[in-house]
Amino acid sequence: DAGVTQSPTHLIKTRGQQVTLRCSPKSGHDTVSWYQQALGQGPQFIFQYYEEEERQRGNFPDRFSGHQFPNYSSELNVNALLLGDSALYLCASSQTIGVLGTQETQYFGPGTRLLVL
Amino acid sequence: AQSVTQLDSQVPVFEEAPVELRCNYSSSVSVYLFWYVQYPNQGLQLLLKYLSGSTLVKGINGFEAEFNKSQTSFHLRKPSVHISDTAEYFCAVSSNTGGFKTIFGAGTRLFVKA
Numbered sequence: 001d002a003g004v005t006q007s008p009t010h011l012i013k014t015r016g017q018q019v020t021l022r023c024s025p026k027s028g029h030d031t032v033s034w035y036q037q038a039l040g041q042g043p044q045f046i047f048q049y050y051e052e053e054e055r056q057r058g059n060f061p062d063r064f065s066g067h068q069f070p071n072y073s074s075e076l077n078v079n080a081l082l083l084g085d086s087a088l089y090l091c092a093s094s095q096t097i098g099v100l101g102t103q104e105t106q107y108f109g110p111g112t113r114l115l116v117l
Numbered sequence: 118a119q120s121v122t123q124l125d126s127q128v129p130v131f132e133e134a135p136v137e138l139r140c141n142y143s144s145s146v147s148v149y150l151f152w153y154v155q156y157p158n159q160g161l162q163l164l165l166k167y168l169s170g171s172t173l174v175k176g177i178n179g180f181e182a183e184f185n186k187s188q189t190s191f192h193l194r195k196p197s198v199h200i201s202d203t204a205e206y207f208c209a210v211s212s213n214t215g216g217f218k219t220i221f222g223a224g225t226r227l228f229v230k231a
Contacts, residue, residue, distance in 0.1 A: 004160075033218070042121075042207050042221035043161070056218055090160055092219075106219060108153070108161040 004109035025093030032074040035090040123222035138193040140208030151209040
């Protein structure tokens with residue numbers, strides 16, 4: 001059973017460019033969350049996708065957008081890259097349970113390390 | 118709003134000694150609590166989790182944690198550490214009443230010395 005997979009593993013871009021990161025969730029999971037982890041810090045929640053819609057968003061600008069596909073995989077897009085967007089981007093998958101949308105446990109992928117020059 | 122405070126940014130300890138990594142949280146709703154470990158240049162691996170029930174939770178690699186609701190703490194312990202336990206450890210909290218995001222602490226760097 002494959003866990004959460006992310007691609008690419010590493011990426012180098014220049015300021016102003018756009019980037020797309022990809023994530024495939026763990027088998028049986030229907031919910032994907034994205035996190036940004038800057039060097040020396042804990043992960044920061046970007047947003048979460050469920051049923052192909054963004055259902056919660058953290059404190060990130062509109063330059064950060066995403067998409068979820070019918071097979072539950074997801075993409076994170078970042079436009080107009082800034083130097084400060086350099087970070088490890090983590091995808092986490094989980095299963096939404098019940099009418100309240102509770103999730104018990106998230107499983108993380110290995111991350112995509114983005115360097116903006 | 119929820120928050121997590123990891124009280125130590127770095128914890129140096131000798132091999133085979135016990136260790137405790139401290140975590141306090143604040144939340145106005147009931148929570149799930151987690152500890153994750155991150156080895157260099159890798160993603161996060163779940164060590165253990167508290168969802169409900171027994172307040173003493175056992176995880177992988179000999180780690181355990183105790184949920185203390187009155188002190189809003191979830192400290193991580195291991196009775197005897199190994200060199201291979203050197204890593205970054207993150208405490209995290211999420212709501213069990215429908216909130217969707219997980220809040221992470223800033224991390225504690227555990228450094229095990231020979």
